[in-house]
Amino acid sequence: xxxSVLYIIGITAEAMTxxxxxxxxxxxxxxxxxxxxxxAIGGGTARDILLGHFPVSWVAHPQYLAITCIAGITxxxxxxxxxxxKGLFLRLDALGLVVFSIIGTNVAMTTGHPALICLVSxxxxxxxxxxxxxxxxxxxxxxxxxxxxxxxxxxSSGLYMGLLHIxxxxxxxxxxxLVIGYSVRMSALKFHWRLPTFxxxxxxxxx
Numbered sequence: 001x002x003x004s005v006l007y008i009i010g011i012t013a014e015a016m017t018x019x020x021x022x023x024x025x026x027x028x029x030x031x032x033x034x035x036x037x038x039x040a041i042g043g044g045t046a047r048d049i050l051l052g053h054f055p056v057s058w059v060a061h062p063q064y065l066a067i068t069c070i071a072g073i074t075x076x077x078x079x080x081x082x083x084x085x086k087g088l089f090l091r092l093d094a095l096g097l098v099v100f101s102i103i104g105t106n107v108a109m110t111t112g113h114p115a116l117i118c119l120v121s122x123x124x125x126x127x128x129x130x131x132x133x134x135x136x137x138x139x140x141x142x143x144x145x146x147x148x149x150x151x152x153x154x155x156s157s158g159l160y161m162g163l164l165h166i167x168x169x170x171x172x173x174x175x176x177x178l179v180i181g182y183s184v185r186m187s188a189l190k191f192h193w194r195l196p197t198f199x200x201x202x203x204x205x206x207x
Contacts (some may be wrong), residue, residue, distance in 0.1 A: 004120070005069035007099055007100075008067065013093060014039045014096055016071050025138075033068075033073065034071045035072070035133055036068050037065060039068075040064075040068040041057065041064055041073075042129035043124055044056070047107060047128070051113065090165075091186070095182050097149065101160075105118045105207060107125075123157070124192075125153070126149075127143050156181035160174070
């Protein structure tokens with residue numbers, strides 16, 4: 001129940017941020033709904049396809065697709081208000097990332113996949129929507145060069161599975177993962193924690 005409520009909050013927030021990106025590219029309402037939905041439920045869709053988990057989440061629960069489309073269109077009306085609440089949406093995004101990671105881990109676990117695949121499932125669920133959003137909006141994916149994001153999904157999944165493995169009940173493992181994963185993501189934003197980057201400078205050949 002807790003994850004279901006947080007999931008709805010998470011996809012609503014993600015859809016609204018996706019709609020803002022569509023607005024920056026001057027897309028029509030169809031484009032807004034597309035980008036909003038891809039941002040919010042694209043990760044879960046990619047996960048279900050990769051794991052052969054059918055029907056995919058929004059087909060099994062069409063209300064999720066309706067929520068993302070409505071959130072996207074609503075954002076076109078409330079865009080200036082949404083922009084002012086950037087801090088709130090960053091917090092909801094951090095919480096949503098951990099929720100998506102736990103759900104992705106659960107889906108892989110219940111379909112009998114090993115721990116490594118559960119970790120990958122969490123990362124795909126948490127970050128693939130944003131990756132697709134950035135590709136549609138024709139910009140370098142933020143998860144590849146900004147503060148820790150995919151790493152938080154990986155960490156959250158590992159923590160959640162570890163707690164379950166040592167006998168912690170699901171509800172306490174979920175709450176602990178939410179608190180720690182959220183704290184790490186917000187700390188990464190505050191202190192600009194990043195993974196080491198690879199920068200290659202190629203000298204131009206002289207002719």
